[in-house]
Amino acid sequence: MTNPRFFALVPAAGVGERSGAGMPKQYVEIAGRPMLAHTLAALAEVPRLAQTLVVLSPDDERFEAALPGYAGWVARVGGASRAESVLGGLAELRRRGAADDDWVLVHDAARCLLRPEWVDALIDACQHDAVGGLLAQPIADTLKAGDAGGRVTATVDRRDKWAAQTPQMFRAGLVQRALAVLGAAATDEASAVEALGLAPRLVRTSMANFKVTWPEDFELARRLLEHK
Ligand SMILES: Nc1ccn([C@@H]2O[C@H](COP(=O)(O)OP(=O)(O)OP(=O)(O)O)[C@@H](O)[C@H]2O)c(=O)n1
Numbered sequence: 001m002t003n004p005r006f007f008a009l010v011p012a013a014g015v016g017e018r019s020g021a022g023m024p025k026q027y028v029e030i031a032g033r034p035m036l037a038h039t040l041a042a043l044a045e046v047p048r049l050a051q052t053l054v055v056l057s058p059d060d061e062r063f064e065a066a067l068p069g070y071a072g073w074v075a076r077v078g079g080a081s082r083a084e085s086v087l088g089g090l091a092e093l094r095r096r097g098a099a100d101d102d103w104v105l106v107h108d109a110a111r112c113l114l115r116p117e118w119v120d121a122l123i124d125a126c127q128h129d130a131v132g133g134l135l136a137q138p139i140a141d142t143l144k145a146g147d148a149g150g151r152v153t154a155t156v157d158r159r160d161k162w163a164a165q166t167p168q169m170f171r172a173g174l175v176q177r178a179l180a181v182l183g184a185a186a187t188d189e190a191s192a193v194e195a196l197g198l199a200p201r202l203v204r205t206s207m208a209n210f211k212v213t214w215p216e217d218f219e220l221a222r223r224l225l226e227h228k
């Protein structure tokens with residue numbers, strides 16, 4: 001039997017509505033280049049990754065101008081939700097030869113602070129695991145539930161709570177089956193795998209691996225990227 005390979009899959013087909021950027025946030029310039037270029041540069045520094053597949057929207061007209069000469073795999077197979085974009089990317093990876101047992105590391109284009117050593121730590125922690133796992137950060141703040149009017153409805157016990165990040169690393173066959181079952185309701189790969197009764201491994205990482213989501217996040221990302 002050959003050793004399983006490691007593939008990265010980067011969903012980059014979102015519109016970035018919450019960012020208020022007026023364009024898909026993955027193309028917003030931060031510290032001199034588009035957010036997506038930072039993300040892909042970090043993945044390119046992980047020698048164990050056999051290939052990285054970028055998943056774009058079928059309507060994307062920005063990629064080639066934003067990342068001229070990009071030599072990795074690109075597919076315009078994004079869908080209406082993140083889960084559908086990841087499923088489109090998984091099908092494309094299978095078409096390009098990824099086997100059931102190969103590992104797929106799904107990483108948000110919007111987590112542009114990614115560091116290669118965090119990806120290596122995830123692979124080291126999960127490559128002999130039966131299920132797979134994800135980067136995550138234990139919740140350090142007191143956790144509140146709120147209502148539509150912005151008032152607290154409860155204080156939630158934070159002791160066993162983690163904030164899920166990406167990459168999330170699962171076998172291609174398993175994660176494809178899991179996402180097909182849970183569909184668009186899956187906000188990450190781990191939740192789809194959990195719905196099959198499995199327990200992904202939590203691999204502790206830094207809060208610096210945050211997802212650029214809100215308008216103010218661009219400035220924070222810029223500062224961190226300029227002082228890497
Ligand atoms: N239909 C979608 C929605 C999201 N994503 C990707 O999934 C990642 C995480 O999603 P999020 O941060 O929510 O991005 P957007 O969906 O673009 O943002 P918003 O929800 O504010 O519109 C991003 O890299 C985004 O491009 C995707 O590939 N396809």
Ligand SMILES: C[C@](O)(CO)[C@H](O)COP(=O)(O)O
Pocket residue numbers: 082108163164165166187188189211
């Ligand atoms: C996958 C993820 O980044 C883990 O925290 C997150 O669930 C993506 O959520 P979004 O709704 O696409 O912002």
